[in-house]
Amino acid sequence: MSYVLVGTAAVSIVSGIIGGASAKKRARAEAARKRKLQAKLNMLEKNRQKIINPYENVVSLSSMLSNPMANLGVATQAAEMQIEEADISLANTLDTIRSTGASAGGATALAQAALKSKQGVSASIEMQEKNNEDKRAAGEQRLQEQKMAEEQRMQQADAAGKQFMFSTREGREVTQMNRVAAQIGGAQAAQAQAQADQTAALTGTISTLGSLGAAKLGQGGSN
């Protein structure tokens, strides 16, 4: 092998080593950058502020609901008064009949009138009681509806809270991950490119070194 050829090969080897070294350095720097970004991402995720559920403290108010018609009283005092008035009226009428000497038939008619009046009072009480029962039932129905509405409100609030937490966390994580993932991806691509450059640099040099080795082998064989 001539000195010129050896010199050329030596230059090629040196430039190959330098090229390979430079590519390796870039590859290692990108690998370190990737490590750093990963650690950074981990820390960001670890230290992010806790996402709150704004509906967390919503409580069911159904226990505060009651049926205002549940304990309605019947106005019996008025009825009793009406009965007393009817009795007094009957007694007065009987006194008048006695003093005027009216017949027993008139007294009977009066007694019947008094009975009728008492029957009217009883009917009035019954009507009041029925009326109250109706109101109680209507109140109970309204109460059930309100309780149902409150429970629905609670469930919706709970669901909305969970939805809020999920979407907030999801949105934030995606943004964060996209940003750092893009950076990590960039570092990976740069590392891969540097490694490819390094391979290319060394491949060319190996063939040069191979020919140099063959020449040496030739020298060795001839010795």
Added chain:
Amino acid sequence: MSNRNIATNLLIKQINQSDAIAYRPGFLASPTDSNFGVLNKAYEETGRLYAQLKTAVDSGKCSTPTCEWEIKRLIQLEGAPTTTLDFLSNFASEISTVEEPNFDPNNNFAYTIANSILTKKPSFSKTDGYNVELHLLEDGSQQLIFTGPGFDEPLLVNSSTLKSLLDSGTSIVAPTPNIDGDMSALLLETGLFDVEDTMEDGTLGPNAKITETFVLKNPDGTFDYEILDIGNGKGRNILQYDMDKIKRKSEPFIDAEIAGLLSSEQYAVAAWNVYISKGTTESEDDQMVQAANAGDNSWSYEFDLPLSYEHKELFSVKYKDYFMNNYLIQFTKNQLPTVEEDAGILDLAQAQQAKAQKFLDDNNLN
């Protein structure tokens, strides 16, 4: 050792940068031999050895009936050129770090000398007493040996040891992180600025300002300016910032950046030694003959790694100070009002009087 490293590294750097040696009488006149013939010497006997081994195997005249040793050596010799290139490029890539402008002089100075030898710097030639040899070892690994007057002892580097070190993500010469680039990026990440202030290359624009959310305001929503005395009885309004709010907002991002740096602790040591400990910026370093370094407060790659909890805590505190004092401050100090009519030059006494009166009015203290 740390001071020795600093002194030697900086001396070599200064010599190389100053070209002083070119002006030394007689230097140009004397011949310099920088041809170490590393590869030629390493492979000098390999041709003969290869032929002997090959002949022994082919003729069945080996040391053992199975020719195990001979075949193993043949395979090693065939793979040796690839190993050599890989080894040399690994080593060259590592020690080239010493030529970076922000190189930490606390790194072992032996590598700076080795780099000077391999890159044929003046004063590191064979003529100056330096030498480098490559040995192909029987176990298939290879060894570089650097000798010369600058070394305390020969510098030995083994190919397989170096490779395993590098494969594990560490380095023999720690590069210093690009603190300027990292902190500029960090400014953006803190969320203190509007997205519109970001330029296409991802850096902050020249007119970037911290968003109004972080500016102090009066109860009526107007800006709570500080009146700056500019002399001659005149003053100017400047914005005041809610530094506590700024700190709370930016801290998680700074912590994340610190965690990233500490993922390779040798980088954190380099950053500490070159920038963080003394608190000097790159631009300040550029103006000095030698970049500032931690000096006696330096952390040693040899003795301080892995970093202790106390070291990490100190690094974190000083890193934050560095960020606040060198990067964020330019956006929080002497910022003129964004409202045009508030930005003019004021009569200092009148402006101060008006400000005091406004305070009384706002707080019903009249």
